Structure formats: structure tokens, C-alpha cells
Amino acid sequence: MGETAEILGENVSAVRYWSNYFEQFVKPLRNAKGNRLYHPEDIETLKQIQFLVKEQGLTLEGAAQRMKDDRRSVERRVKALDILKGIKSDLEEARKQL
Numbered sequence: 001m002g003e004t005a006e007i008l009g010e011n012v013s014a015v016r017y018w019s020n021y022f023e024q025f026v027k028p029l030r031n032a033k034g035n036r037l038y039h040p041e042d043i044e045t046l047k048q049i050q051f052l053v054k055e056q057g058l059t060l061e062g063a064a065q066r067m068k069d070d071r072r073s074v075e076r077r078v079k080a081l082d083i084l085k086g087i088k089s090d091l092e093e094a095r096k097q098l
Contacts, residue, residue, distance in 0.1 A: 008046055015046065018046060018049050018053075018060075026038075044075075044078070047082075048078050055081075
């Protein structure tokens with residue numbers, strides 16, 4: 001749970017809440033202690049939820065509806081943003097070395 005929160009840059013309670021609210025989309029496994037174990041697909045889904053809630057300003061209800069109606073376009077947008085963030089990071093690193 002902590003690693004997933006760190007990847008997303010969110011606090012653990014937000015990730016836990018999203019996991020519970022979007023249980024039809026996010027299905028982490030649980031270990032013997034009951035801790036959530038997220039698969040890469042779950043992390044991608046949480047990134048999509050984060051995008052809808054934080055970037056697009058949708059309510060959780062609105063984000064859930066968008067995930068049901070048009071998940072493919074949300075996936076494409078999140079992937080494009082990840083690529084752009086990577087390019088930005090590379091450019092900033094190159095700038096520092098000049």
C-alpha cells in the first residue's frame with residue numbers, strides 16, 4: 001500500500017479510499033496479514049482515477065461514471081501524460097548538464 005501511494009504521490013488513506021470506492025476496477029490481492037497487494041494493472045487504474053479526480057476535477061461519482069463509459073480515452077490520456085512527464089524530466093536533466 002505504501003509503495004503504491006508513493007508511486008502515485010498520494011497519501012495512503014487516499015489510495016485506500018479509492019480502492020474501496022472503485023472496487024469494481026481495482027482488485028488488489030491480500031496477503032496473510034490482510035495487506036493489499038496491487039498489481040501493475042491496479043496501479044494503472046489508480047493513475048487513471050487520480051487523473052480524473054485531481055487533474056480533471058471530477059467527483060468520485062463522476063470519475064466512476066467516466067471509467068464505466070469511456071475508459072479507453074482515459075487510458076490514452078494518462079499514458080500520454082506519463083510520456084510527456086518523462087520527456088520533461090529528460091529535458092530538465094539535459095538542461096542541468098549544459
